[in-house]
Amino acid sequence: MARRTRALAPPAPPASMALALSILCALLLSGSLPPASAKHSPNKSPAEAPAPPATADVPIAEPSPSTTPAVKGPKRRGQGRGPNAPAGPGGGQAAGPEAPAVGAGKPERGTKTRSAGSRADKRRARKNAEEPGELTTSEAGQTPASVVGQAQAQSGAKSRRERERERERRRRERHGEGPRESRKEREAREAREHEEAARPPVPQAVAAAVAPGSPPAVTTPPTQTAGSPLPKIVGEHAARSTGAHRAVRVRSGAGVVRSSVAPVAVTVPAALPAASQSNAPRRHVAAHKPARRTGAGAQLVKTVTRIIGVVPPLLWLLVGVLGLLAAAFAVSSRMAARRAGALARQRQALLEDVGLMQAALLPELPARLGPVATTAAYRPASGPAAGGDFYDVFGLADGQLAVIVGDVSGHGREALPHTTLLRFTLRAYMEAGLAPRESLRAAAPILQRQLGGSFATVVLAVYNPRERTLTYACAGHPHPLLTGLPADAPITACSAPPIGADRTTGTRQTVVSIPGAAVVCFYTDGVIEARVDEGLFGVERLAGSLGAISETATAGSLLDRVSAEAQRRPDDMAACLLRIEGGSERPAIMTEELELDHAELGRRRVRRFLTAAGLGELEIEQTLDSARRMAEAHGSALLNLRLGDGPPEVSVTHDNVAPLRVRSIARSQEVAL
Amino acid sequence: MQAVRDNQTDLSGTIAFVIGQREIAHDTSVISVEGDLDLASAPDLKWALGDMQAAGARHVVVDLSRVTFIDSTALGVLVGAQRALDPGIRLAIACSDENVLRIFELTGLDCMFEIVPTLEQALEFVHGSTTAAG
Numbered sequence: 097m098a099r100r101t102r103a104l105a106p107p108a109p110p111a112s113m114a115l116a117l118s119i120l121c122a123l124l125l126s127g128s129l130p131p132a133s134a135k136h137s138p139n140k141s142p143a144e145a146p147a148p149p150a151t152a153d154v155p156i157a158e159p160s161p162s163t164t165p166a167v168k169g170p171k172r173r174g175q176g177r178g179p180n181a182p183a184g185p186g187g188g189q190a191a192g193p194e195a196p197a198v199g200a201g202k203p204e205r206g207t208k209t210r211s212a213g214s215r216a217d218k219r220r221a222r223k224n225a226e227e228p229g230e231l232t233t234s235e236a237g238q239t240p241a242s243v244v245g246q247a248q249a250q251s252g253a254k255s256r257r258e259r260e261r262e263r264e265r266r267r268r269e270r271h272g273e274g275p276r277e278s279r280k281e282r283e284a285r286e287a288r289e290h291e292e293a294a295r296p297p298v299p300q301a302v303a304a305a306v307a308p309g310s311p312p313a314v315t316t317p318p319t320q321t322a323g324s325p326l327p328k329i330v331g332e333h334a335a336r337s338t339g340a341h342r343a344v345r346v347r348s349g350a351g352v353v354r355s356s357v358a359p360v361a362v363t364v365p366a367a368l369p370a371a372s373q374s375n376a377p378r379r380h381v382a383a384h385k386p387a388r389r390t391g392a393g394a395q396l397v398k399t400v401t402r403i404i405g406v407v408p409p410l411l412w413l414l415v416g417v418l419g420l421l422a423a424a425f426a427v428s429s430r431m432a433a434r435r436a437g438a439l440a441r442q443r444q445a446l447l448e449d450v451g452l453m454q455a456a457l458l459p460e461l462p463a464r465l466g467p468v469a470t471t472a473a474y475r476p477a478s479g480p481a482a483g484g485d486f487y488d489v490f491g492l493a494d495g496q497l498a499v500i501v502g503d504v505s506g507h508g509r510e511a512l513p514h515t516t517l518l519r520f521t522l523r524a525y526m527e528a529g530l531a532p533r534e535s536l537r538a539a540a541p542i543l544q545r546q547l548g549g550s551f552a553t554v555v556l557a558v559y560n561p562r563e564r565t566l567t568y569a570c571a572g573h574p575h576p577l578l579t580g581l582p583a584d585a586p587i588t589a590c591s592a593p594p595i596g597a598d599r600t601t602g603t604r605q606t607v608v609s610i611p612g613a614a615v616v617c618f619y620t621d622g623v624i625e626a627r628v629d630e631g632l633f634g635v636e637r638l639a640g641s642l643g644a645i646s647e648t649a650t651a652g653s654l655l656d657r658v659s660a661e662a663q664r665r666p667d668d669m670a671a672c673l674l675r676i677e678g679g680s681e682r683p684a685i686m687t688e689e690l691e692l693d694h695a696e697l698g699r700r701r702v703r704r705f706l707t708a709a710g711l712g713e714l715e716i717e718q719t720l721d722s723a724r725r726m727a728e729a730h731g732s733a734l735l736n737l738r739l740g741d742g743p744p745e746v747s748v749t750h751d752n753v754a755p756l757r758v759r760s761i762a763r764s765q766e767v768a769l
Numbered sequence: 770m771q772a773v774r775d776n777q778t779d780l781s782g783t784i785a786f787v788i789g790q791r792e793i794a795h796d797t798s799v800i801s802v803e804g805d806l807d808l809a810s811a812p813d814l815k816w817a818l819g820d821m822q823a824a825g826a827r828h829v830v831v832d833l834s835r836v837t838f839i840d841s842t843a844l845g846v847l848v849g850a851q852r853a854l855d856p857g858i859r860l861a862i863a864c865s866d867e868n869v870l871r872i873f874e875l876t877g878l879d880c881m882f883e884i885v886p887t888l889e890q891a892l893e894f895v896h897g898s899t900t901a902a903g
Binding site for chain 2 (some may be wrong): 189544574589592594666696
């Protein structure tokens with residue numbers, strides 16, 4: 097059963113729209129971020145390179161690309177100062193050589209001031225403070241006294257400060273950076289850094305965590321300025337550590353401290369990843385460090401952090417709401433799809449039940465009845481039209497064998513009870529000894545009343561093994577197929593109408609002799625109306641299929657063959673095969689019996705019938721004249737044709753079936769006692 | 770005044786079934802069918818016939834000239850319509866397609882309907898000009 101309905105319905109339009117909106121928001125926001133690192137890195141000041149550690153101008157890499165000024169926006173400043181060297185009060189920009197050594201976003205810090213110690217220190221301190229603590233500046237919110245702030249206050253004339261700020265602002269504008277962080281924020285950050293820097297365990301962690309990378313770290317700082325080819329990461333670590341320690345230095349106010357902690361600084365880089373990760377305020381550093389190690393990953397993390405940093409919470413709320421909406425719609429549509437799938441499965445199960453019931457109502461047939469091997473098969477329609485076909489094969493007196501195959505119109509549950517009604521009623525008449533045509537004629541009026549508006553086509557047949565003759569009567573039903581005989585095509589004109597069509601039926605009967613071995617195939621119209629590429633399966637194709645398997649043909653194998661070749665089977669298929677053996681070579685004789693009343697005699701189809709039988713024009717006229725006279729005298733005329741060996745013989749007699757009049761049933765008559 | 774009742778297209782995009790209904794003259798109606806008349810399209814024919822009966826048409830012609838296939842479901846619809854005709858109402862089928870005629874013949878229903886080759890002949894019949902000759 098395959099999961100026909102497994103394919104989920106696509107998310108409801110609102111859900112997809114919500115999803116699209118969320119993605120659009122995120123893209124717009126990330127797209128608005130300028131690529132800060134690219135601008136910054138090439139602009140390293142060559143003057144930085146030779147700067148001795150004492151000047152604290154060691155080129156120090158930006159903590160991480162993702163913490164470039166643009167992302168930090170409102171809080172950061174000074175990052176841009178590095179690359180924007182021209183405006184820097186201190187000197188030239190760091191040149192390219194440093195950039196590769198220290199990686200993207202190389203510290204503007206390094207390019208800063210050389211000369212004015214206090215101013216440079218101030219700025220450096222600010223930058224140092226900014227790097228690690230930017231993300232958390234807003235969280236800090238406290239306003240402890242800031243060493244840097246004090247330093248600033250002590251720095252000098254207000255005018256000089258203002259000038260610096262002016263330059264800074266200009267630099268920012270040029271690089272699209274956000275406004276400077278406020279003094280309070282800066283102070284808070286620096287206080288935090290002060291705490292961290294004072295923490296002793298770091299070196300111990302360092303000892304444990306010193307990676308093979310540490311030796312390079314040791315040697316890197318001095319060689320960095322020379323543009324060493326060492327990996328950027330190392331340089332970055334060194335820079336960061338140096339920066340951290342520079343902050344420490346600033347706070348302590350002594351240049352000596354720096355040298356004393358230099359060895360520690362050297363080893364710290366390797367451990368910084370571990371240490372930073374454990375320090376909350378430095379978590380962005382930690383995030384950056386691993387990212388640096390892989391280019392693509394670094395880029396991704398950079399972008400993500402940028403996005404996270406710059407998107408206002410309201411927008412995040414909006415994105416979250418849209419995402420929730422999308423999720424809700426997706427869930428509901430998936431549930432609807434599942435429900436639809438369950439319903440479809442239920443429907444299919446019900447249809448299969450109808451087929452099963454129909455099959456259950458069909459009899460088991462004996463494999464042989466005398467010299468005849470019998471098989472029958474039923475295949476319900478593939479769809480809502482299932483139900484309606486029926487068959488039966490049973491023995492009669494004198495070793496004769498009877499066959500009933502029929503098709504009730506209408507489908508499904510309404511057709512099932514009609515199939516059993518027809519089967520048992522007609523069987524009763526045949527077992528009572530009536531010939532096929534007689535059984536039909538007698539039963540049709542009764543059955544019509546019980547069928548309501550439905551009608552049924554049926555073929556009744558009797559095989560006489562002694563005579564080797566097959567006698568059959570069709571009511572709106574296809575003639576049986578015969579193989580192994582030089583069979584004449586059956587005459588299709590003047591076929592009797594179905595039961596329930598409000599017309600007299602059982603008006604025609606055919607007798608075929610079967611001298612030698614043969615297969616007789618009774619079938620329903622669902623077989624020949626199965627759809628194939630060229631249209632309908634058709635009688636010719638069925639005859640071909642039967643001929644192809646005639647040696648071992650069974651009803652089941654024949655229907656399987658038809659099923660395999662057909663694309664669609666909108667109607668039930670039923671088949672019954674008789675395999676007749678033995679016999680001898682004798683000519684096959686066919687006789688036709690046709691009952692005609694006055695109205696029928698006026699129809700054109702009688703002429704077609706006589707023409708198909710092989711009668712000439714003159715004979716046809718004579719026959720019709722004779723039949724009309726008979727009908728006037730007796731109500732109807734019976735044409736008898738004998739075909740086969742020699743010219744056709746026709747005789748006209750009167751109707752030989754005693755009509756069974758159906759008495760009208762009186763409504764609840766009280767029986768008087 | 771042609772009212773196209775229904776239009777079914779198969780997967781290839783070509784029209785598979787068209788049924789139309791029109792009034793030729795007072796109380797004479799013609800139902801024209803084109804395409805396959807099978808399980809799927811038979812209900813449309815049934816409704817058209819029911820509508821015509823309800824509208825009080827006394828002369829009904831079912832034009833099957835352009836029908837390519839007809840199955841037992843559609844035959845059942847025609848049989849039902851024929852049986853349900855009030856006395857005095859005449860119904861004729863116009864059809865000249867070999868395959869469709871053969872189906873009527875094989876099922877023996879050609880004795881039940883007046884089937885003539887052309888629409889004109891069908892109109893003549895329902896107006897009583899000719900007697901049954903099928």
